[in-house]
Amino acid sequence: MEAVAVAAALGFLLLTAAGGSAGDEAREAAAVRELLARLLGPGPAAAFSVSVERALAAESGLDTYRLSGGGVGARVRVLGSTGVAAAAGLHRYLRDFCGCHVAWSGSQLRLPQPLPAVPEELTEATPNRYRYYQNVCTQSYSFVWWDWARWEQEIDWMALNGINLALAWSGQEAIWQRVYLALGLTQTEIDEYFTGPAFLAWGRMGNLHTWSGPLPPSWHLKQLYLQHRILDRMRSFGMIPVLPAFAGHVPKALTRVFPQINITQMGSWGHFNCSYSCSFLLAPEDPLFPIVGSLFLRELTKEFGTDHIYGADTFNEMKPPSSEPSYLAAATATVYQAMIAVDPDAVWLLQGWLFQHQPEFWGPAQVGAVLGAVPRGRLLVLDLFAESQPVYVRTASFQGQPFIWCMLHNFGGNHGLFGALESVNRGPTAARLFPNSTMVGTGMAPEGIGQNEVVYALMAELGWRKDPVADLGAWVAGFAARRYGVSHGTAEAAWRLLLRSVYNCSGEGCSGHNRSPLVRRPSLQMATAVWYNRSDVLEAWRLLLAATPTLATSPAFCYDLVDVTRQAVQELVSLYYEEARTAYLNTELVPLMRAGGVLAYELLPALDKVLASDSHFLLGSWLERARVAAVSETEARFYEQNSRYQLTLWGPEGNILDYANKQLAGLVADYYAPRWRLFMETLVESLVRGIPFQQHQFDKNAFQLEQTFVLSTRRYPSQPQGDTVDLAKKLFLKYYPRWVAGAL
Structure with missing residues (x-):
C-alpha cells in the first residue's frame, strides 16, 4: 500500500x-x-x-x-x-x-x-522530474544588487545546466506593500517593517524586520521591472518559477488596525533583540490568516501570473510556539489552504532546513504533523543539506511527500576551497534507491554563488545522470582540461590533489562554512584544524604555478591561480597564528613578534595585492554594484552600507559577525588586516607589560575597527590591478621554501 x-x-x-x-x-x-x-x-x-x-x-x-x-x-x-x-x-x-x-x-x-x-x-x-536551483538566502547574499544584464547571464547558465525549477522572489515587497496598504497600514508602518535590501531573505522568512531599512520607493519599481523580465525569460525556456506565498508572519502594526487579532510573538533570532527580530505570527485559527494569505497571492498572481508552485517557510530557524502536533498541523494546513483558495492547483515548496536545523524539536510526531497536513503530492520538500545531513533517511522519505535531494554546499557566499564531492556524487543515487523513495529531483541550494565552480559543475551533471561518476579523478582532470581549453598534465595533477584534500570533506561536521582564522575576529581560542593535509594545497599551488608558461593566457586558469593562492595564504595564516599563540602562551616575545609581524604586516597585504589582480575578487566591484542600483547619491550610500554590513558585522552589534565573510581586495586590507594588527600588538603589549590578555576588551576595540569600516565611504578600485602570475610567484617563492623546510 x-x-x-x-x-x-x-x-x-x-x-x-x-x-x-x-x-x-x-x-x-x-x-x-x-x-x-x-x-x-x-x-x-x-x-x-x-x-x-x-x-x-x-x-x-x-x-x-x-x-x-x-x-x-x-x-x-x-x-x-x-x-x-x-x-x-x-x-x-x-x-x-x-x-x-x-x-x-x-x-x-x-x-x-x-x-x-x-x-x-x-x-x-533525466532520471528525475526536477533540477532545482537556489536557496532563499541566495537572493540576498548573491543576487541583491543584480541588474537585468546579470540576471540574463544567470538564467542562461541555469538553462544550460538543465535547471527547470527555481525561485523567482524579486519584487514581492512591492506586492506586500499593496496588501498592507489595503489592510489599513500607513506607509510609515510599512517602511518600518521591511529590512534593507541586503537582508530581505530573512525578512521574507520571518527571522528579521526593520533592520537596515527602509526600502526606497525606487527599489520597489526596479524590482517589479526585474521580476517581470526574470519570469518572462524563465518561462520562455519552459522553466517553472517558484513564487512566494504567505507563511503567517505579519507586521506588529497590524494590531493597530485589528486589535483583536490572535498573534504570537516569536523568539529572537541570530543574536538580534526584538527591535529587529521576534516576528509576529498569526494564529492559524485567526480569521485574518486566510484573508491576508489570499489577498497576497491574488495580488501576486494578478501581477506576475503563476506556474502553481509556491514557496513559504513559517518556522525557518525559529522554534514554533507549541510542539503539539495538532498546532503544527493546523499552522501548516492554514498556509496551504490560503494558497489553494486562490490557486486550486497550488503545490507548496517547503525548505526542509527546519527539520535538520533543530532536530531536538522536530521529533517524529512533529515532522509527521507538518508533512501530513498537506495532501500527498501537494507538498514538495527540499532536503536542503542532503549531501551532509540528509533528512529523508530519518523521515521515511518524508513520509510519502515528494522531495528534492539538494546540495547546500556554501554558507554566506564564503570564499574558501571546499566540497564533499564523493558524497555529492553518490548521494542522489542512494536517495533514488531508498526504500519507497519519493525523490523527484536534484537541486543546488547554496546560500551564495560564485565560488568552488567544480562542485556545481558536478552537481549539474548529476541531474542528468542515472548513476554516479565512476572515476572522480578522471572527471576532475577532464573538468580542468575543458576549463583551460587544453589538457595539461601538471594542472590536472594539481586538481587531483585538490580533489583528495579540500574537495574530499566527509563525516560529521562537514560544512561549507569557512571558519579560517583569517576571516574571524582573532582570539587565543581559534580552531585551526582542517580535515585534509595542508601539504596537498601547497603542492597544488606549486603545480599550478609550474603550469603558468602554458596556461597563463587562460582567464579561468588565472582565476583558479588567484583562488588557490588565496587558499594557500589562508593555510599559512593558520600556521603563523599557531606560532604566535604558542609564543604568547610561552611568554616568548621575539617569536611572537616575528610570527605576528609576518601574518599581519606581510601575508595579508600580499594577499590583498593578489586578490586585486582579478576582477572577481574586488571589494570595489561588490560595492559598485550596490551603488549602481541606486537612483541618487543618498540611496547609493545607503545601499553600500547595507552591503558593508552584510559582509562584516551583519547586525548593528556584530550580531552574526563575519558569517558572510569574503576574501576580497580592499576587505582584506582595510577590515581583516587591521584586526590582526591590533590583535598582535595587544598580545605584544600584554607580554611587555606583564598583564593578561583581556579578550573582552580586545573585542570592544576590534568592534570599533569593524564599525569604522562599515561606516566608511572610501571608494575601492572596480578594475583589476597588477599581474596575477607575477604576484602569486612572489608569494610562493617567499613562503613555500619555509613550508618545505618546516620553518613555519
Missing part, C-alpha cells in the same frame, strides 16, 4: 507541474536559439539547429534531449522535449564534443572547426 500511495503522490505532482509549463514549443526553441547567439555569437550559432518537441518525452514524461549531425558541412541538430532540455543538450554537446566550459567566472568557448560530428544519435533523459 505504501508504494501505491507514493506513486499516487508523485503522479499528482508530475501532472500538476507539467500542466504549469508556460510557453509553447516554438517559443522555447526560439529562446534557446537566442541563448546560443548570446553565448557563441550569431555566426557560430548558425551552425546549430534547435527545436523543441514535447513528444520526445511522451513515454517517460521526463525532460529529454537528442543530439545528432555535425561534421563537415553539416549542422549540429539539438532536439529537446522542453527549452531547458534543449539547452542542456546543447551544453552537453559543447562540453563533451567540443571541450568547452561555461561557468560563473567566465567561459572557455573555443570551438573546433569543423564542429565535431555526433557519431551516433545520442538521446538522454
